[in-house]
Amino acid sequence: MAGPDTHASPAPARSSSFAPLRQPVFALLWVAAVMGNLGTFMRDVASSWMVTELSASPAAVALIQTAATLPIFLLAIPAGVLSDILDRRRLLIALQVLLGGVSGALLLLSATQTLTVEWLVLLTFVGGVGAALMGPTWQSVVPELVSRDELKSAVALKPLGINIARAVGPAIGGLLLASFGAATAYGADVLSYIFVIAALLWWKRPEAKEDGLKEQFGGALRVGLRYARASRELHVVLLRSAAFFLFASSVWALLPLVARQMLGGTAGYYGVLLGAVGAGAIVGALLLPRLRGRLGADGLVLLASGLTAGVMAALAVAPPRWVAVLLMGVLGVGWIVALTTLNGVAQAVLPNWVRGRGLAIYLMVFNGAMAAGSLSWGLVAQEVGVPLTLLLGAGGLAVIALAFHRIKLPTGEADLQPSNHWPEPLLSAPVAHDRGPVMIQVEYRIRRDDLPAFLQAMKHVERERRRDGAYAWGVAEHASEPERVIEWFLVESWAEHLRQHHRVSRADAEMQAEALRLHIGPDRPRVEHLLAL
Known part of the structure; x- marks a missing residue:
């Protein structure tokens, strides 16, 4: 059972950052994900701006961000279990239908002038439930679509696609919102889900072979939690992620108020700000391979923290609008560097058999920090104002980044492929699978x-x-x-x-x-x- 594997695995070949796009299925699903995120950003711009029209309270504005991320915190682990034990393609199709229904409901409410803060929060929460169930599943299918030596490049392409959508979606959403109203922006999101569903129906995922050892939900959940509890490498990734996102969430929670109250912008300008974040993220993604070679994972997270904290501090003084657009580009660079680095390390330290559950725990910590941070910073802003809250967030992020820099991220270079070196147990008679302990x-x-x-x-x-x-x-x-x-x-x-x-x-x-x-x-x-x- 405990003998070593004497066969060394060959070193993986180097591949370019865009090599996974040569795989037709990966390329189609990547484009579909970009289109889906494009619609999601249109919807989010409309919802974030509509809540500022329905209520002037910073807490109400921040509550939308909390409603979007709290379900991911609450449901991420069950979602990861489902992604490991169910057919991932069918699960993704069902979730796209659910999310399309949420945007359809928002379309009807806004078209009939019956949209309220309560409806916005409720439907945003339901959308968050769909996103919670979908996140680990989307990430878990990546190793099925590309070869092992292309996996890191494929993982990096996912946030690049998100930020391509972020660069375009908010601007389009803001223009649609300003020109035709929120119903049109929500309608565009519904169309994006139709495209994604069509791509998933085209993908003919091979049926999993039945080996009699398929996990059930309860056992899979317990095993996933045991893995997370025993994995020190995953602990470090979760700790560093929580520290960053808890403080960085303040700029996202308060950005609608920065655009409207501090900078006097319109819905279109708010979309431009978010589009600048996406454009900056694209630049950051292109620079990332060179930065990674020079700084390593820990240096990249420190750089991202410094850029994000600097942007938050600069926004606190209400700069000219054009300067704020440039600052959002810098924020996009910092955000993509942090997100890609932490997500990539999380992917690298997880073996395939528990990947969905491990990523779900990572997403739970990420979105839990975002939800708790957004709500907390919204309440702080209600008491002390938006500018001072941004300064407090910037200072806290800078301090925590320096303090946690000493806790080094794992390299993720361990060979996690199954060794299959344990001999089969010797039995006098067959043993029922459910017998135990x-x-x-x-x-x-x-x-x-x-x-x-x-x-x-x-x-x-x-x-x-x-x-x-x-x-x-x-x-x-x-x-x-x-x-x-x-x-x-x-x-x-x-x-x-x-x-x-x-x-x-x-x-x-x-x-x-x-x-x-x-x-x-x-x-x-x-x-x-x-x-x-």
Whole structure:
């Protein structure tokens, strides 16, 4: 079970940033996602501006941002489980229909002059539910569409597509809003969902093979949480993400008020500001490969924090409108650098079998920080005003960026492909998949002088066992034969242990090999499987 994988994997070939677009299915779905986001930004511009017409309260304006992001915080983990156990194509189609219905309802309410703040918040919340369920699923399909050596480029293209839509969508939405009213902007969003659904129907995703080990929702949820609890690499990504987005959210929550009250702009000008963010993000995405080579992931997050904090501080003094447009471009650079870097590291530290659930937890932290930050900054602005709130957010972001810079992001270079080096368990008779719990015992022979080094190596093995599904783990020595050391761990069922066989990665095999080098027995460590009666 615990032997190392002796076959090294070949080094991946280098590929250009746009190489994934040569894959027809990826290219079509990427374009569809751009179109979908284009409509979403039109809808968001209309909703953000309409709430300023319906209420002058900063808290009400910030509540729209909270309503959009809170569902993602609440539902991200269940959404990740669904993306790992359901057919992702069918799930995406159903969610597009739901989101199209939300925009259709907004269209009818605005056309009949019955749209209120309450309706805006409610429908924005329902749209957030759809986005919560869709986010992990969209991200999880990327490894299915491109080769492994193109995965990082494909991951980077997703936020580039979002920001292409951000560069155009808000400006178009603002023009439609100013020229024809909110109903037209909402109608354009409905049309975008039709395009996305058509692309998903064209994609013929291969049917998953039934192997008898398909996870159920409850077990998949528990295993995903265990993985997140045991993965230190993921902990660092989540901590750094929460620190950045909690403070950076202030500029997004208050931007409609900055445009309308501080700068005296119209709906069209607000769209131009958001379009400038998208244009800056495109520039940032093009500069990112060169910046990544010079600064690394930690330097990129520090750079993004500095740019964002500087923009927030500059907006606080109510600069001329044209200067504000330039500042929004700088904000776009900082935003795409932070978002792509943190998302890319999260993707890189997650194996495929738990990718949806891991990304869901990342999205939960991201949107939870955005929701909590937006609501908090809105309440602060209501008490002390928008300019001072922006200054407080800028100062807090600068301080937290410097403080957390010492907590280094993982490199994400570990080989997470399954090693498949565990031999199949020996059975006297077939075991029902739902039987459990199961105790697995691995017996090592360790010299007394080597015991401290062995226990140190087993700390890494413990994290691997818990990440892959064990809910309890320990090491014990034999009372009469101190050189006999027993590693034991518990899993919920026989099926869950069989899944462990397929989850162990090549990087995990290397960690297990560190402990195996101290084993002095003539044979491999003895493995026993004990079934509860």
